[in-house]
Amino acid sequence: xxxxxxxxxxxxxxxxxxxxxxxxxxxxxxxxxxxxxxxxxxxxxxxxxxxxxxxxxxxxxxxxxxxxxxxxxxxxxxxxxxxxxxxxxxxxxxxxxxxxxxxxxxxxxxxxxxxxxxxxxxxxxxxxxxxxxxxxxxxxxxxxxxxxxxxxxxxxxxxxxxxxxxxxxxxxxxxxxxxxxxxxxxxx
Numbered sequence: 001x002x003x004x005x006x007x008x009x010x011x012x013x014x015x016x017x018x019x020x021x022x023x024x025x026x027x028x029x030x031x032x033x034x035x036x037x038x039x040x041x042x043x044x045x046x047x048x049x050x051x052x053x054x055x056x057x058x059x060x061x062x063x064x065x066x067x068x069x070x071x072x073x074x075x076x077x078x079x080x081x082x083x084x085x086x087x088x089x090x091x092x093x094x095x096x097x098x099x100x101x102x103x104x105x106x107x108x109x110x111x112x113x114x115x116x117x118x119x120x121x122x123x124x125x126x127x128x129x130x131x132x133x134x135x136x137x138x139x140x141x142x143x144x145x146x147x148x149x150x151x152x153x154x155x156x157x158x159x160x161x162x163x164x165x166x167x168x169x170x171x172x173x174x175x176x177x178x179x180x181x182x183x184x185x186x187x188x
Contacts, residue, residue: 052078057087059111061141069094069139071116073109085111090118092139102126106137114141129157134166145169152177160184 057076061068074089087109094102107120116139124132124146134152139145147167154161154175165178 049079049081050077051080054078067095068144071109083112087111092116092118100127104137115139116141131155132166149178158186160186 054076055074057073058071060070070093071087072091073087076085076087078085088107090104090106090109092104094104096102102124103126104118104122104124106118106122109116109118117136118139119136122134122137124137132152132154134148134150136150137146137148140147145167147165149165151164152162152166154177161177161181161183163177163179163181166175167178168175
């Protein structure tokens with residue numbers, strides 16, 4: 001009888017030790033991946049008007065149970081008086097219903113009125129081998145479209161299209177290049 005009680009206490013001790021170790025492990029990993037938010041003390045941001053700085057910024061939009069897009073940025077600075085959030089090193093993923101995801105990378109961005117302006121080395125690419133390059137792009141959330149007035153270059157496995165200005169839906173199926181269109185089709 002004494003040996004059974006002793007074995008139970010040893011098993012209980014081992015079980016509690018495992019629970020504590022697992023909890024410490026999860027807490028340590030959770031803490032290292034947390035969002036870092038810095039409230040501005042306005043001592044170094046009086047002129048810029050930045051109220052809030054966020055490192056490892058993440059934002060997602062969902063409509064009717066479908067994820068429309070998600071956005072990651074290395075940092076974000078919010079200016080509450082102007083309802084603007086400035087972003088650095090932007091990565092976005094647009095989720096279409098049929099065509100698969102589209103991936104966007106850019107140097108900077110700005111969120112205002114639920115719209116997002118992306119600028120500086122903007123590239124959108126898909127797993128199907130399509131690539132769009134421009135310097136400035138605006139996502140208009142209410143219309144579900146992207147647009148720019150800047151020079152654009154779209155390449156695919158067997159074509160290259162350039163021009164000035166672009167309007168497109170999220171799936172990039174209905175693309176309109178506004179001016180100076182030049183298209184090259186490659187035959188293999």
